[in-house]
Structures are given as structure tokens and as C-alpha cells.
Amino acid sequence: MKNIVVLTGAGISAESGINTFRDSGGLWEGHDVMEVASPEGWRKNPQLVLDFYNMRRKDALKAEPNDAHKALVKLSTYFHVEIITQNVDDLHERAGSENILHLHGKLFESRSTLNPRHIYPIEGWELNLGDKCPRGSQLRPNIVWFGEAVPMMEPAAALAAKADIFIVIGTSLQVYPAASLIDYVGADTEVIVIDPNLPAVKKHPLLTLIAEKASTGALRIVDELIEKYK
Incomplete structure (x- = not known):
């Protein structure tokens, strides 16, 4: 899996x-x-x-979970999914996702x-x-406020390092240290970035950029991954 x-x-x-x-x-x-x-x-x-x-x-x-949150729940029925979120709300949990690491509290x-x-x-x-x-x-x-240490950064980096597929949804990749998580993925890891305003991402041999909002981009990529690997 x-x-x-x-x-x-x-x-x-x-x-x-x-x-x-x-x-x-x-x-x-x-x-x-x-x-x-x-x-x-x-x-x-x-x-x-x-x-x-x-x-x-x-x-x-x-607020209510949207299609992007729900798409990740669907993804978890086919794959082992770990979510690292920079968000402090509980929308992933309310959508039904498990294995959620909150970087910022x-x-x-x-x-x-x-x-x-x-x-x-x-x-x-x-x-x-x-x-x-x-x-x-x-x-x-x-x-975790600006200027404070991020205690969950080390376990988050460990998760990124062992990913077969690393998906980034709805982040500018400008807030550190969270933005550096993409640097921990392996060269043979598929990297997929979804955001209407695509952030600057270092070249990666298996990089896919999707210039869409979180909901439509997540729905599409989840269906594609299920079809590709089911």
C-alpha cells in the first residue's frame, strides 16, 4: 500500500x-x-x-469541511494517509480523517x-x-506563535522522508520551518503541489504542479491516484 x-x-x-x-x-x-x-x-x-x-x-x-477535506478521507480508504497541517482548526478531524499532525497547535x-x-x-x-x-x-x-519553536517539526520531517507520494495543498510554502518539509522527500517520491497561486518549488524529478483551488485540485488528484494505483 x-x-x-x-x-x-x-x-x-x-x-x-x-x-x-x-x-x-x-x-x-x-x-x-x-x-x-x-x-x-x-x-x-x-x-x-x-x-x-x-x-x-x-x-x-x-465552518464545515469542504470537498478537499472530504477527498482526503476518500484517499485514506485506498492508501495509508498521514496529514500534516499548518492549520489550527479541526476541519480535517470533522471530515473524518485520521493520522493528523498539527504543526502549529x-x-x-x-x-x-x-x-x-x-x-x-x-x-x-x-x-x-x-x-x-x-x-x-x-x-x-x-x-505555536511566530518566534516560537515548532515542537512537531521533527516528527513531521520523519513522515515526509518516508512518503511514497507527497501532496501539498493550499499553502504558499513561505512559512518556515513548515515550508522546508518538501526538502525531506526522497528523489523517488512523487510530489504534487495544488494551489491557485503556485508557489516556487525546487526542481524535483517527479513533480506535478496543479494551479487549482484546493477542492477541485484535491478531488481530481485523488481520483487519478486511485485509478493509477488501485
């Missing part, structure tokens, strides 16, 4: 109505991304950061500011000042 690893980015969630920093010019209600998604922004104005993620949760709860989790290993689910959409872990520290979103 082919081992397929899929890297997904903001473009796949955008089709479900979830706004992206890429589409908004890096702003949120006039605030620079660093004000709402960085350790410095948290120290400066934790209320603003909490408000930002509360609104993202509220929007995510109204999870929107519906909080973590202790005292010990980042203490992680707690968020019920509903609100996380507020005064919400504390059992040891009394303020809870923050369990999100």
Missing part, C-alpha cells in the same frame, strides 16, 4: 470560509499579526490575543503558561483572562 503524506495550509480552510492572514495582508481588525500571534503580543496585551483566538474559534465552529486547546506540556480542551469558543490551569497559571491558546 502506498504511503501518502499530505501537507495542508490555509488555502484548504479558506474554502470553508475561514479567513487567512495571507488573504488579509497579515492584519486582523487593523492589528498586525505580531500583535495577536507572538509571545511579545501576549505579554503586551493578552486580552487582545484572547479576543483574536476567541473570534477564530467562533468562526471555526460555523490546535485552536480548541489551551495550555498552561507555567508548563507547556499541560494541555486542556476548550469547550465552546471562549478562553478568558482568569481561566487558569490547576496550578494557578493563566491559560493561553495552544498555538
Whole structure:
């Protein structure tokens, strides 16, 4: 059975109505991304950061998985599929996918500011000042902010290295270290990149570029892979 690893980015969630920093010019209600998604922004104005993620949760709860998410579920009935996502929403899970590695954290989790290993689910959409872990520290979103280490990068790189087929959907390949995952795939690995604005990708002997949005591109490539390898 082919081992397929899929890297997904903001473009796949955008089709479900979830706004992206890429589409908004890096702003949120006039605030620079660093004000709402960085350790410095948290120290400066934790209320603003909490408000930002509360609104993202509220929007995510109204969103539904789209055809691209569903196509990956279909793919997993024929192949062993591992999804590495840069997105923090839970749309892959809600579509029915398994084996999902969240590179940048999870929107519906909080973590202790005292010990980042203490992680707690968020019920509903609100996380507020005064919400504390059992040891009394303020809870923050369990999100990897700009300027922070990406703890899941090493296991993600290991997945990319063992892929028979590596598919990139809806990412600009401009956010590092996630963008470097494509460098871990082998020379004999098929690489397929799907995005309406195709990113610059290094030459690869088995590279296919598909200039389509996530949903139509994913549906097409999934059917083609099933037909080719079933």
C-alpha cells in the first residue's frame, strides 16, 4: 500500500470560509499579526490575543469541511494517509480523517503558561483572562506563535522522508520551518503541489504542479491516484 503524506495550509480552510492572514495582508481588525500571534503580543496585551483566538474559534465552529477535506478521507480508504497541517482548526478531524499532525497547535486547546506540556480542551469558543490551569497559571491558546519553536517539526520531517507520494495543498510554502518539509522527500517520491497561486518549488524529478483551488485540485488528484494505483 502506498504511503501518502499530505501537507495542508490555509488555502484548504479558506474554502470553508475561514479567513487567512495571507488573504488579509497579515492584519486582523487593523492589528498586525505580531500583535495577536507572538509571545511579545501576549505579554503586551493578552486580552487582545484572547479576543483574536476567541473570534477564530467562533468562526471555526460555523465552518464545515469542504470537498478537499472530504477527498482526503476518500484517499485514506485506498492508501495509508498521514496529514500534516499548518492549520489550527479541526476541519480535517470533522471530515473524518485520521493520522493528523498539527504543526502549529490546535485552536480548541489551551495550555498552561507555567508548563507547556499541560494541555486542556476548550469547550465552546471562549478562553478568558482568569481561566487558569490547576496550578494557578493563566491559560493561553495552544498555538505555536511566530518566534516560537515548532515542537512537531521533527516528527513531521520523519513522515515526509518516508512518503511514497507527497501532496501539498493550499499553502504558499513561505512559512518556515513548515515550508522546508518538501526538502525531506526522497528523489523517488512523487510530489504534487495544488494551489491557485503556485508557489516556487525546487526542481524535483517527479513533480506535478496543479494551479487549482484546493477542492477541485484535491478531488481530481485523488481520483487519478486511485485509478493509477488501485
